[in-house]
Amino acid sequence: MTTALPRTAVPPRTTDQEARVASPTPVASPAALPLDPAPTAMVWLEPDRPHEAVAVPSVVLAPGDALVEVELATICGSDVHTTRGDRTAPAPLVLGHEQVGRVVALGPGAVAVDGTPLAVGQRVVWSLTVSCGDCATCRRDLPQKCGSVRKYGHERLVTGWELSGGFATHVHVRSGTAIVPVEADLPAGLWAPVSCGTATAVAALDAAAAIVPLDGAVVLVTGAGLIGLTATALATDAGARVVVVDPDPARRRLAVRFGAVATVDPTAAPDSDDGLGTAFSVAGGAPLVAVEASGSPHAVASALAELGVGGVAVLVGSVFPAPAVPFDAESVVRRLVTVRGVHNYAPRHLVDAVRFVEERHAAWPLDGLVGETAALRDLDAGIAAAAAGGSVRVGVRPE
Ligand SMILES: [Zn+2]
Ligand SMILES: [Zn+2]
Numbered sequence: 001m002t003t004a005l006p007r008t009a010v011p012p013r014t015t016d017q018e019a020r021v022a023s024p025t026p027v028a029s030p031a032a033l034p035l036d037p038a039p040t041a042m043v044w045l046e047p048d049r050p051h052e053a054v055a056v057p058s059v060v061l062a063p064g065d066a067l068v069e070v071e072l073a074t075i076c077g078s079d080v081h082t083t084r085g086d087r088t089a090p091a092p093l094v095l096g097h098e099q100v101g102r103v104v105a106l107g108p109g110a111v112a113v114d115g116t117p118l119a120v121g122q123r124v125v126w127s128l129t130v131s132c133g134d135c136a137t138c139r140r141d142l143p144q145k146c147g148s149v150r151k152y153g154h155e156r157l158v159t160g161w162e163l164s165g166g167f168a169t170h171v172h173v174r175s176g177t178a179i180v181p182v183e184a185d186l187p188a189g190l191w192a193p194v195s196c197g198t199a200t201a202v203a204a205l206d207a208a209a210a211i212v213p214l215d216g217a218v219v220l221v222t223g224a225g226l227i228g229l230t231a232t233a234l235a236t237d238a239g240a241r242v243v244v245v246d247p248d249p250a251r252r253r254l255a256v257r258f259g260a261v262a263t264v265d266p267t268a269a270p271d272s273d274d275g276l277g278t279a280f281s282v283a284g285g286a287p288l289v290a291v292e293a294s295g296s297p298h299a300v301a302s303a304l305a306e307l308g309v310g311g312v313a314v315l316v317g318s319v320f321p322a323p324a325v326p327f328d329a330e331s332v333v334r335r336l337v338t339v340r341g342v343h344n345y346a347p348r349h350l351v352d353a354v355r356f357v358e359e360r361h362a363a364w365p366l367d368g369l370v371g372e373t374a375a376l377r378d379l380d381a382g383i384a385a386a387a388a389g390g391s392v393r394v395g396v397r398p399e
Pocket of ligand 1: 076077078079097196197
C-alpha cells in the first residue's frame, strides 16, 4: 500500500457539548453509580515508592462521560520517566494513558468522536487529552494544548475524577475526550498502545507530510520504540524508504520487520556496514524527512545535520529534560530546513491510528509490540520490566 494516510473529518462539537466539557465536577446532579465490586486504581505517590491500590466505590457520570472497564493497559515510556523521577508529576496520581476497554456505563448523550451515540458493551480507545473544543488553541486544531486541558494518567487525584488513569480496573472517560470504537475481535495488545504511541506516530508523519511528500522520500527514524517502529511502518505504507537508527541490535532487527530498508548503529563509523552513510546509500540518498523519536540530544543533532535541501525534522521524542542541542542556524537557513515539534495529537490522528491497526495488523508485526504482561496489582514489577526495555511495551491487565 503506497497511499498517504487519509484524513478523517471530525465534526465540530455542538455548543451544547462545549458547555459541559472539562468541568471538574458534574454540572448536573446525576446519581452516583454504585459499583460492586468497587473499581480499583493504582495510585503513584513518589519515586521509589510502591503504588497503592485505592478503591473507588462510586462514580458520578456527567453528560457525555463514559465509564470504561479496562481490558489491557500498556506502560508508555513517559510512565517510566515519571516513576523514575526523571520529570515532575503531580501526586497522588493514577498513571497510564494507553489502554483499551469496554464501556460499562454512560452519562447522558455520550458520543464517539464521529458523533454517533456510544453503547454499553462497546470496545473503545480514547484520546490522551480532555479538551474544551472552544478555546483559541482548540480552534487552531491543537486540542492537545487546550487552555483547560486534562490528560489521562497525568492529573493529581481529585474527588470526582479518581479513575483518571489507565492503571486501574476502570477509567472515567470525560466529555471532551475523543472516543473511538474499535474492532471487538482483534487482540487487546493491538489496541492498547494506540492512544499514545500509535496516534503520536500518525501525528508525526502528518506533520512531516505537510512539508515533504512521503511517497518516494528517504525517511530517517531515530529511536526504534513504539513511535519509531510505527512511524517506520506508516512511512513505508506511504511509499517512503525508511532508515532506522537505534543502538539496540534487537530493535534494529525489529525495525526491518516494520519496513526499514536499512538500519544504523549510532556508534558505528558512517561508512561501516551499520553506518549512516551506508544506510543512506542503500535507501537512495539523503533523507528529506527525519522523525526523531528517541529524545537523545545526539539523535536530535544528527537528524538536523543529515537532512537534505528542503527537508523537515519532526521532533517527537524530547519529552523529558535533556541538555540543549547546538543549532546551526546558517545551515538550517541555507538548506531550507523545517523543524517541527509534535507533542501528543489531535482526534483525527487517533482515528487514523485505529484505522491503521485495523487495516495493517496483518502486514506489520503489530501484535508483537506488547511483550510480557503484569497483573494490575503487580504494576511496580511491570514498570520495572518496562524500564529494563526488553519489550517495546509491557502490558498491565486488571485481574
Ligand atoms: Zn505516552
Ligand atoms: Zn480548548
